[in-house]
Amino acid sequence: xxxxxxxxxxxxxxxxxxxxxxxxxxKLSTRLGNQVWLKREDMQPVHSFKLRGAYNKMAxxxxxxxARGVVCSSAGNHAQGVALSARELGCQAHIVMPVTTPExxxxxxLALGGNVILHGDSYSExxxxxxxxxxxxxxxxxxxxxxxxxxxxxxxxxxxxxxxHQRPIHAVFVAIGxxxxxxxxxxxxxxxxxxxxxxxxxxxxxDAMIQSTQAGYPIELKEVGLFSDGTAVKMVGKETxxxxxxxxxDFVKVDTDAVCAAIKDAFEETRSILEPSGAMSIAGxxxxxxxxxxxxxxxxxxxxGANMNFDRLRFVAERAxxxxxxxxLFAVTIPEERGSFKLLCETMxxxxxxxxxxxxxxxxxxHVLVGLAIRDRSEVPEISESLSAKGFVxxxxxxxxxxxxxxxxxxxxxxxxxxxxRLYRFxxxxxxxxxxRFLSQMHPSWNISLFHYRNQGADYGxxxxxxxxxxxxxxxxxxxIGTLGYxxxxxxxxxxxxxxxx
Ligand SMILES: Cc1ncc(COP(=O)(O)O)c(C=O)c1O
Numbered sequence: 001x002x003x004x005x006x007x008x009x010x011x012x013x014x015x016x017x018x019x020x021x022x023x024x025x026x027k028l029s030t031r032l033g034n035q036v037w038l039k040r041e042d043m044q045p046v047h048s049f050k051l052r053g054a055y056n057k058m059a060x061x062x063x064x065x066x067a068r069g070v071v072c073s074s075a076g077n078h079a080q081g082v083a084l085s086a087r088e089l090g091c092q093a094h095i096v097m098p099v100t101t102p103e104x105x106x107x108x109x110l111a112l113g114g115n116v117i118l119h120g121d122s123y124s125e126x127x128x129x130x131x132x133x134x135x136x137x138x139x140x141x142x143x144x145x146x147x148x149x150x151x152x153x154x155x156x157x158x159x160x161x162x163x164x165h166q167r168p169i170h171a172v173f174v175a176i177g178x179x180x181x182x183x184x185x186x187x188x189x190x191x192x193x194x195x196x197x198x199x200x201x202x203x204x205x206x207d208a209m210i211q212s213t214q215a216g217y218p219i220e221l222k223e224v225g226l227f228s229d230g231t232a233v234k235m236v237g238k239e240t241x242x243x244x245x246x247x248x249x250d251f252v253k254v255d256t257d258a259v260c261a262a263i264k265d266a267f268e269e270t271r272s273i274l275e276p277s278g279a280m281s282i283a284g285x286x287x288x289x290x291x292x293x294x295x296x297x298x299x300x301x302x303x304x305g306a307n308m309n310f311d312r313l314r315f316v317a318e319r320a321x322x323x324x325x326x327x328x329l330f331a332v333t334i335p336e337e338r339g340s341f342k343l344l345c346e347t348m349x350x351x352x353x354x355x356x357x358x359x360x361x362x363x364x365x366x367h368v369l370v371g372l373a374i375r376d377r378s379e380v381p382e383i384s385e386s387l388s389a390k391g392f393v394x395x396x397x398x399x400x401x402x403x404x405x406x407x408x409x410x411x412x413x414x415x416x417x418x419x420x421x422r423l424y425r426f427x428x429x430x431x432x433x434x435x436x437r438f439l440s441q442m443h444p445s446w447n448i449s450l451f452h453y454r455n456q457g458a459d460y461g462x463x464x465x466x467x468x469x470x471x472x473x474x475x476x477x478x479x480x481i482g483t484l485g486y487x488x489x490x491x492x493x494x495x496x497x498x499x500x501x502x
Pocket of ligand 1: 278
């Protein structure tokens with residue numbers, strides 16, 4: 001720890017980084033009943049903390065090493081940190097990015113003078129190519145997290161927080177990808193004020209560090225969720241695992257909806273738009289406060305990045321209220337008789353309706369999709385009760401992906417010709433051409449009877465498919481689904497399907 005304390009105190013970051021502000025988040029403080037501070041790393045010159053570690057590593061290279069040039073692989077913030085540092089130090093940076101990298105990100109690196117090399121479909125392929133280039137040209141490899149100088153550079157954030165807030169702090173919340181940021185921050189905090197808790201935040205579908213600390217060695221994940229791209233790491237580093245295991249007090253896992261809600265919280269507080277990884281600390285903090293019933297404490301969340309693709313905002317805005325449990329979604333069954341639709345509207349009272357879809361059903365009953373703005377989830381049972389008091393049956397759909405992702409955007413309704421239909425929800429990494437690739441893999445001998453896809457600017461494409469499969473073909477069909485290699489959920493027995501689509 002002493003070694004890291006010295007490294008952090010001696011780190012060279014301020015040639016390129018600013019001492020970012022530690023801002024009081026007044027609205028979040030009131031809502032959470034704690035004093036919440038945001039460490040604004042989104043305000044760094046390249047809109048993330050990554051330049052601290054990259055610069056500290058590169059500023060320590062010899063003249064001869066700098067003359068050879070550096071290489072790294074990254075699809076995002078590390079690339080910009082390395083390119084900016086190289087420009088400052090007058091060296092050439094070769095940055096290998098997957099061919100699927102959005103132009104916005106490769107353009108940012110080009111604008112900083114980096115030599116962009118597009119290679120491979122994934123981060124791992126880009127990484128392998130960067131290692132080959134290192135061997136071939138004797139470049140210096142700048143690791144995104146598993147390097148003591150990179151870790152020490154990120155640790156300067158911990159140093160600044162303790163200088164900026166000298167009164168008691170209960171906990172600091174930190175997003176984890178490969179673990180460089182939390183290793184640096186925890187090394188400083190635990191050396192100087194060990195009473196402060198350091199809490200790591202990971203995505204539920206990208207939790208390599210949590211799994212690795214439990215196992216005691218780096219676990220390699222087969223797949224990682226891409227929504228929070230800055231933290232989508234399949235395998236953490238040896239050194240970051242060692243430091244995190246020794247120093248981090250606790251971990252929280254958050255989901256996409258919670259991160260969207262946190263992006264909205266940060267926007268309301270600061271008018272900045274954080275990228276998903278940048279808002280994970282806030283999502284983790286909210287969850288931790290609720291789970292541990294914490295009041296009147298001082299909490300710090302590091303808002304570590306704001307390189308958000310603009311076209312993702314639609315998805316984020318749509319999911320934010322659901323994630324914050326500010327929107328309830330119901331399927332309400334009403335008798336198909338005169339006045340019952342009006343009665344349903346009256347039962348909603350003064351509540352703000354976010355969505356209302358009704359279509360005359362059969363002669364007996366109709367199903368209505370109703371979205372309502374709520375303060376929190378505790379209101380949901382109350383609403384269900386007021387509906388059933390009037391003779392309506394309400395199905396709570398807040399956790400139903402079929403309803404949230406597809407049903408509310410679909411046209412077509414029910415079909416009398418949907419015999420033998422099975423309903424599946426698929427997810428696949430969203431890339432140019434991915435939808436066509438998916439379609440071309442569908443078996444030609446089964447009839448597609450329902451299809452819904454909507455590009456939401458998220459990293460996963462979501463498709464709902466109805467396929468008519470005769471009973472005798474079911475076993476072969478299930479085998480075929482297994483060979484597609486996409487995440488798949490059978491929704492055939494979902495009551496939403498029965499009520500609105502079949
Ligand atoms: C915005 C953002 N947050 C968090 C992380 C994760 O940092 P680390 O890999 O050091 O854990 C990254 C990594 O690039 C990032 O860009």
